[in-house]
Amino acid sequence: MxxxxxxxxxxxxxxxxxxxxxxxxxxxxxxxxxxxxxxxxxxxxxxxxxxxxxxxxxxxxxxxxxxxxxxxxxxxxxxxxxxxxxxxxxxxxxxxxxxxxxxxxxxxxxxxxxxxxxxxxxxxxxxxxxxxxxxxxxxxxxxxxxxxxxxxxxxxxxxxxxxxxxxxxxxxxxxxxxxxxxxxxxxxxxxxxxxxxxxxxxxxxxxxxxxxxxxxxxxxxxxxxxxxxxxxxxxxxxxxxxxxxxxxxxxxxxxxxxxxxxxxxxxxxxxxxxxxxxxxxxxxxxxxxxxxxxxxxxxxxxxxxxxxxxxxxxxxxxxxxxxxxxxxxxxxxxxxxxxxxxxxxLDGRRDDLVITGGVNVYPLEVEQALEGRPGIEEVAVFGVDDERWGQRVCLAYTGTAAPDEVLAHAAAHLAPHKRPKEAHRVDALPLTPTGKLRRLDLPGVLGLA
The missing domain is CATH 3.40.50.12780 (ANL, N-terminal domain)
Incomplete structure (x- = not known):
């Protein structure tokens, strides 16, 4: 204390x-x-x-x-x-x-x-x-x-x-x-x-x-x-x-x-x-x-x-x-x-939008489909530049679930264009001192930028 x-x-x-x-x-x-x-x-x-x-x-x-x-x-x-x-x-x-x-x-x-x-x-x-x-x-x-x-x-x-x-x-x-x-x-x-x-x-x-x-x-x-x-x-x-x-x-x-x-x-x-x-x-x-x-x-x-x-x-x-x-x-x-x-x-911020294949994906919608599921604690969805799609949907998460389990759960609950292509398990998500997610830092933190 x-x-x-x-x-x-x-x-x-x-x-x-x-x-x-x-x-x-x-x-x-x-x-x-x-x-x-x-x-x-x-x-x-x-x-x-x-x-x-x-x-x-x-x-x-x-x-x-x-x-x-x-x-x-x-x-x-x-x-x-x-x-x-x-x-x-x-x-x-x-x-x-x-x-x-x-x-x-x-x-x-x-x-x-x-x-x-x-x-x-x-x-x-x-x-x-x-x-x-x-x-x-x-x-x-x-x-x-x-x-x-x-x-x-x-x-x-x-x-x-x-x-x-x-x-x-x-x-x-x-x-x-x-x-x-x-x-x-x-x-x-x-x-x-x-x-x-x-x-x-x-x-x-x-x-x-x-x-x-x-x-x-x-x-x-x-x-x-x-x-x-x-x-x-x-x-x-x-x-x-x-x-x-x-x-x-x-x-x-x-x-x-x-x-x-x-x-x-x-x-x-x-x-x-x-x-x-x-x-x-x-x-x-x-x-x-x-x-x-x-x-x-x-x-x-x-x-x-x-x-x-x-x-x-x-x-x-x-x-x-x-x-x-x-x-x-x-x-x-x-x-x-x-x-x-x-x-x-709320659907998120315009700066957070992931535009994949010309379709808008709102990170918050994907996160809400996954948070609180068994083995998944906190989730952050973000976009990474992709030659084919413009951006691909990726996520980082904390919890005990294996990445393939997270992706399988997303596939069962989200339309194809919203499904993350990659799942990265992390010890903690990057946050500001007031607890706000530093979403746009994630590609760099994970070596994807």
Missing amino acids: VGVEVLTAVRSEGIQRRVAGGLLARGARVGDRVVVPPPDPQAGLASGTVLSAVVGALRVGVVPVVLHGGLLDEERAPLVADADPHLDLSAAALAALAQDGPPVDLAPDPLARPLHYTSGTTGRAKGVWSGVLAAPAAAALRAEEADLWAFAADDVHLVCSPLYHSAPIRFAAGTLLVGGTVVLPERFDAATVAGVLADGTTETGPATSTFCVPAHLQRLFALGGAVRAPRLRLLAHAGAPCPLPLKERTLAALPAGSVWEFYGSTEGQITACGPDEAAAHPGSVGRARPGRRLRVDDDGTIWCAVPPHARFSYWRDPGRTARAWRADRFTVGDLGRLDADGYLW
């Missing part, structure tokens, strides 16, 4: 006010960007301090630039240059502001969203910029999250994912802003998470809410035994497709009504799917969340209409921004299907 930090709303509010005051004292103004470092225990910078600094900066209109904590200097430098920040804070500098900054009054609501860089599956990283919101728009943005997820002052929210991604910040900040408490493990550790869900910490009762990705659920169930979560009212998961057997196991293991899925991206939130909807529409990611409208083009591209306070642009990239928007609708290039009742099923 790993250590955990408990951050109360009262302690966080003090840090927020001091950091915000320190940034203003150092010349930061509304709309300025400030690079916030990742937690660094050696420099005295705890996760709760970083989270509070992000929220405090936003409540005076200063936009924190939140970068991946594992970036090398050569990867980080161009992102910092692109963000053009007023300040690039070191861990020590931020820790000092949190301790000694001159406290200031804060707006009741965050006046912006952090500037996150996201590259999707291909291409150079792009900054997602929401600008600075007027007070009514800021209140509307906060209210739609609070109303959907029912943040409450008696919540104990468990953070499972790194704080350099948008969703964990949103859920943790929403909890703090209504007076709740946040529990932050040093890193994701299944035994620690299980303990906080079941028994809480020495300072809190058991967790009432958490956000995670499917890979976290896999690791939690891999511990064996029953998962206890006596006070859990909300487990929200997103970030990657959830295999249907895993979703069913999660629904069965956790308190009734607690398991929710949503679909969205750094750019914006799109759907929400409660447990009853998940049972009635297995495999769906739900319907448009309040204030949103969904549409799927003839080519399968998903478009989502959003209210003005949820608009974004790509930082200093008008070309990409224009391609992402049609009037009030945006797309991140994901593909899917809508049924007559408005429920959305």
